[in-house]
Amino acid sequence: MNELKTVRVVAAIIRRDDLIFATQRGYGDYKDGWEFPGGKVEPHETPEQALVREIREELAADIEVGEKLITVEYDYPEFHLSMDCFWAMLKEGSQMELLEHEAARWLSSAELGQVDWLPADIVVVEAIRRELQQG
Numbered sequence: 001m002n003e004l005k006t007v008r009v010v011a012a013i014i015r016r017d018d019l020i021f022a023t024q025r026g027y028g029d030y031k032d033g034w035e036f037p038g039g040k041v042e043p044h045e046t047p048e049q050a051l052v053r054e055i056r057e058e059l060a061a062d063i064e065v066g067e068k069l070i071t072v073e074y075d076y077p078e079f080h081l082s083m084d085c086f087w088a089m090l091k092e093g094s095q096m097e098l099l100e101h102e103a104a105r106w107l108s109s110a111e112l113g114q115v116d117w118l119p120a121d122i123v124v125v126e127a128i129r130r131e132l133q134q135g
């Protein structure tokens with residue numbers, strides 16, 4: 001049996017009022033799929049540090065990282081994804097600019113099903129819905 005390589009990533013669930021920020025992937029095998037912004041964790045970083053760096057690189061924005069919502073373990077055909085997902089907020093005065101994504105949308109809880117999420121991100125959407133219903 002072939003052991004899949006594990007890729008450690010982080011994702012930001014950026015909230016503004018009752019809306020959640022979603023991005024459409026602009027490159028790679030999963031181009032056009034919708035995801036929560038973020039990226040790979042470097043060996044010297046904590047997940048929170050990686051998330052701040054990735055959001056700065058992808059969106060030219062500064063965030064405050066909140067609590068971890070979920071860690072998703074998902075097997076794609078080419079690799080195993082281990083994704084720590086954190087609630088996040090834009091720092092005051094920070095604006096987002098799409099540097100790597102094709103598109104982005106602010107979605108209400110009811111609208112989360114309106115985009116074509118990447119498989120691992122579907123698990124995150126379900127966790128967001130559960131959390132919002134409870135809280």
